[in-house]
Amino acid sequence: MKQWGEPPFEPELAPEAVLGQMEMAVIVCDRFSNIIHINAFAKKLFGFAGSEYIGQSVLSLGIAEEDHEQATELARHVLKGGVWEGTFCNLREDGSTIYTRAQAVPLRHPSGAIDGVAILAREALRSNQREQDRYGLLDRIGTRLAGSLELEVTLRAVADTLVPQFADHVFIDLASSDKLMRRISRHTGDWTPPPGTWPEVDEQVAYPPDHHAAKAMSRRDAVLVDLTTGLDDELGLTSMISAPLVARGQVLGVMSLGLSHLGRRTDPHYDGFDRDLVGAIAGRVALSIDNALLFEEERQTALAFQRHLLPGERPPRLDGLQIAWRYEPAKPLESHGHGIQTQVGGDWYDVIPLSAGRVGIVIGDVEGRGARAAAVMGQLRAALRAFAQDDKSPADIMRKLDEWVRTMSPADAPRPSLVSCTYFVYDAWSRELTFSNAGHSPPMLVLDGRVGELDFHSAAGAMLGVRSPGLGGDIIYNEATVTLPPGSTLVLYTDGLVERRPKDDGTYYSSEQSRLLIEEAVGRVSRSDVETVANTVFAAVPGDIDDDVALVVIRTASEELPVEERTFPSEPIMVSEARRLAAETFAAWGLHEDEAEMACLLVSEIVTNVVLHATNVPAQKRALVGAPELSFDEDDWDLGSASLGLGRPDPVKQEFRLRLRKGVGSLWVEVFDPDLRLPRIRNAGETDEGGRGLYLVDQIAARWGSRPTPDGKAVWFELPLA
Structure with missing residues (x-):
C-alpha cells in the first residue's frame, strides 16, 4: 500500500499505448484540420485501415457531405478556445453508414496558444x-x-x-x-x-x-x-x-x-x-x-429587376385601343424532378406610342432564366423602343433587333441568346395591323365571340439570334398587314401560359390542350372588358405555371375615329386651301376656337414647307451618248406637247396629302409627299425670309417628326386637346 510521502506513481505505459487501448476514437488535428494522430479504435470505428490518413483533412474520415459545414464550424469554434459536441454521419469504406457522437477540445501549447484540436468519438446509434x-x-x-x-x-x-x-x-x-x-x-x-x-x-x-x-x-x-x-x-x-x-x-x-x-x-x-x-x-x-x-x-432581386424593366402596372391611354397586361413569375418548384430554378425569366412586353397616334406593340421571350435573362430583356426592350421611334417597318425593326442580339452576346458565349418576338404596329383610324414575327407563338384573335388564331404565315421568321449559314448569317424577316374589324380582341402571350406544371394528382395538360382550354374560356367572356379577359386567360389552365408568363390583351374600338383626308397639287395657292379644309374640319369636330386657330397655323407652316421644298420630280435623264438610235414613225410622235419642250415630256406634277385625326386627348396632323428628303430645323438669320416654319412647329406642338413611307415621307405633329 502506497504511504504518504512516497514518490508519485510512475506509469509504465507510454501515452501512445494508452490511446491505443482506449475503446473510444481519438483523432488529433493541427490548426488546419489535418490529422496528425489517430488511434486504433478510430480506424475500427470509421472502417479504415493503415495510417494513410495521417496528414489528410479530417473530412477524409468519411464525414457525409451534408455535415461538412458542421465539421468546419466545429474547427472554427474550438480554435477559438471553445468545446464542441455533436453528431456526425460517417460513410465507411465498405459503403455502410455509421453515426458518431463527437466531442472536440482545444490542444494548447505551454505558452497558452492553441496548436490543434483533439476529437473524441463513439458510435451514437444503439441497437434498438x-x-x-x-x-x-x-x-x-x-x-x-x-x-x-x-x-x-x-x-x-x-x-x-x-x-x-x-x-x-x-x-x-x-x-x-x-x-x-x-x-x-x-x-x-x-x-x-x-x-x-x-x-x-x-x-x-x-x-x-x-x-x-x-x-x-x-x-x-x-x-x-x-x-x-x-x-x-x-x-x-x-x-x-x-x-x-x-x-x-x-x-x-x-x-x-x-x-x-x-x-x-x-x-x-x-x-x-x-x-x-x-x-x-x-x-x-x-x-x-x-x-x-x-x-x-x-x-x-431578379424579380424586382424584371418588374422594373417592364412597363408600369397601368397601360397607357391610347386612342382606339383597350389594353390589359399581366406579368407573372413562376413559383419555385417543390419536387417534380425538374430541378430548382429562380423562375424569373426574360418574358417581356411593351406598348410604344408612335407618330400620328399609331401604336407599337411587342411581346417576346428571352431564352433562359434568372438575372441575366432579365438583363438581356431590359436591353432588348430599350433597343426596340429606340428603333421604333424611327418609324421603321416591323420587318426592318426585326432585322435590326436580330443584328443587335448577335452583337451584344458575350464573346466567349457558345452562341447568342435566342429571343422569340413579335412586333405589331396598329393604326386605330385605318384599323390596319402590320406585324413581323421572329419565332413567337401567334396570338389568339377573337371576333364576334369566336376564338381563332391570327395568321402568321406570311410574316414568319426565325428567332432573333439564330444564324443561317446558307444565307451568310442573315435572316429574312417578312411582314404582313391585316385590317381588324371593330371590337376585335387579340390575346398575345408567351409560352409559359400554356406550358403548365403537372398537378399533384398527376394530371398534365399539353400546350395544345392548354390552348383549347383558354380558347373555350375566352369564348365565354369575349364580350367582357379586357381586364376580365386577361384574368380569365391566366386562370383557364389548372396547375402552377412552369415558366414566367407575359400576357397582353388588346381590343379595337367599336366606333370609327374622326379622320379627314384630301390630296392637293403642290402649288403655293394650295396652302390656303389646305388651311381652309383644316379650319372647317376642326369646327365640325367641335374644337375650341384657340385650339383650332393654333392647329391651323401649324398646318400652314407644314404645308408651306412641303410646297417650297418638295419640288417637282426632275426630268428623266437623256439616253447615254453612243446609245443606238431609236426608229419610230412620225405618226407615233405626239408633237403637241413634245414640240413645246424640245421633244421632252412635261415634268410630273407633285401632290401632297393632308390627313387630320382627332383622338380623345390629342389632335394629329400629317402631310404626305413623294420627296424622300426628311425635313430638319435650321437656324434662320435676322434677314432671312424663311427657315422659321419648322422652328415654330417645334416650339408649339407637343411632338412632331417625320418618317419614311413607301412612296416618300410623312411630316406630322401632335397638339394636346383640353
Whole structure:
C-alpha cells in the first residue's frame, strides 16, 4: 500500500499505448484540420485501415457531405478556445453508414496558444428499434429538405415530417432585423393552443436568458429540458428540445420540439439520444433555410429587376385601343424532378406610342432564366423602343433587333441568346395591323365571340439570334398587314401560359390542350372588358405555371375615329386651301376656337414647307451618248406637247396629302409627299425670309417628326386637346 510521502506513481505505459487501448476514437488535428494522430479504435470505428490518413483533412474520415459545414464550424469554434459536441454521419469504406457522437477540445501549447484540436468519438446509434426509427426520420428530413428552395415550403416540410411522428409541437423562430419572429407553429391533431399561450406565426418572440431556447442559441448546441414539474405542465407539455439553427457561422434562429400528453405516447419524454438527433436535424434544417434565404434573395432581386424593366402596372391611354397586361413569375418548384430554378425569366412586353397616334406593340421571350435573362430583356426592350421611334417597318425593326442580339452576346458565349418576338404596329383610324414575327407563338384573335388564331404565315421568321449559314448569317424577316374589324380582341402571350406544371394528382395538360382550354374560356367572356379577359386567360389552365408568363390583351374600338383626308397639287395657292379644309374640319369636330386657330397655323407652316421644298420630280435623264438610235414613225410622235419642250415630256406634277385625326386627348396632323428628303430645323438669320416654319412647329406642338413611307415621307405633329 502506497504511504504518504512516497514518490508519485510512475506509469509504465507510454501515452501512445494508452490511446491505443482506449475503446473510444481519438483523432488529433493541427490548426488546419489535418490529422496528425489517430488511434486504433478510430480506424475500427470509421472502417479504415493503415495510417494513410495521417496528414489528410479530417473530412477524409468519411464525414457525409451534408455535415461538412458542421465539421468546419466545429474547427472554427474550438480554435477559438471553445468545446464542441455533436453528431456526425460517417460513410465507411465498405459503403455502410455509421453515426458518431463527437466531442472536440482545444490542444494548447505551454505558452497558452492553441496548436490543434483533439476529437473524441463513439458510435451514437444503439441497437434498438426506436433509435433506428429516429435515424430513418433523419433520412426523411433530408429528402424533404432537398425538394425545395422556397423558405415557406422548407419550413412546412420540416413541421410535417416531425409532427406527429417525433413531436407533438414544433416551433421554428427565425431572426429578422435583430428580432426573433415565429415562422412555424405546428401541433399534433387538431389541437389549437389557447389564445395567449404562445406567440402566433409572424409575431415577435422574446426569450429570457434562462429559457432553454435562449440557452440553445447562446451555447450553439441542443438543450433538453424536462417540463413535468414546470409551469408548462398545465398545457400538457412533458419534454422539450431546443436546437440552434446555425449556418455559415451565423445563428439563424432556433427550432423547438415538444412532447405532451396530447400525443398519447407510452413515454412522452425525450432523452439524450433524441437531443443529439434533434441537433443533427437542426444542422440540416439550418443549411436548407440558409439556402432558401439566399435563393429568395436572388429571386426577389431578379424579380424586382424584371418588374422594373417592364412597363408600369397601368397601360397607357391610347386612342382606339383597350389594353390589359399581366406579368407573372413562376413559383419555385417543390419536387417534380425538374430541378430548382429562380423562375424569373426574360418574358417581356411593351406598348410604344408612335407618330400620328399609331401604336407599337411587342411581346417576346428571352431564352433562359434568372438575372441575366432579365438583363438581356431590359436591353432588348430599350433597343426596340429606340428603333421604333424611327418609324421603321416591323420587318426592318426585326432585322435590326436580330443584328443587335448577335452583337451584344458575350464573346466567349457558345452562341447568342435566342429571343422569340413579335412586333405589331396598329393604326386605330385605318384599323390596319402590320406585324413581323421572329419565332413567337401567334396570338389568339377573337371576333364576334369566336376564338381563332391570327395568321402568321406570311410574316414568319426565325428567332432573333439564330444564324443561317446558307444565307451568310442573315435572316429574312417578312411582314404582313391585316385590317381588324371593330371590337376585335387579340390575346398575345408567351409560352409559359400554356406550358403548365403537372398537378399533384398527376394530371398534365399539353400546350395544345392548354390552348383549347383558354380558347373555350375566352369564348365565354369575349364580350367582357379586357381586364376580365386577361384574368380569365391566366386562370383557364389548372396547375402552377412552369415558366414566367407575359400576357397582353388588346381590343379595337367599336366606333370609327374622326379622320379627314384630301390630296392637293403642290402649288403655293394650295396652302390656303389646305388651311381652309383644316379650319372647317376642326369646327365640325367641335374644337375650341384657340385650339383650332393654333392647329391651323401649324398646318400652314407644314404645308408651306412641303410646297417650297418638295419640288417637282426632275426630268428623266437623256439616253447615254453612243446609245443606238431609236426608229419610230412620225405618226407615233405626239408633237403637241413634245414640240413645246424640245421633244421632252412635261415634268410630273407633285401632290401632297393632308390627313387630320382627332383622338380623345390629342389632335394629329400629317402631310404626305413623294420627296424622300426628311425635313430638319435650321437656324434662320435676322434677314432671312424663311427657315422659321419648322422652328415654330417645334416650339408649339407637343411632338412632331417625320418618317419614311413607301412612296416618300410623312411630316406630322401632335397638339394636346383640353
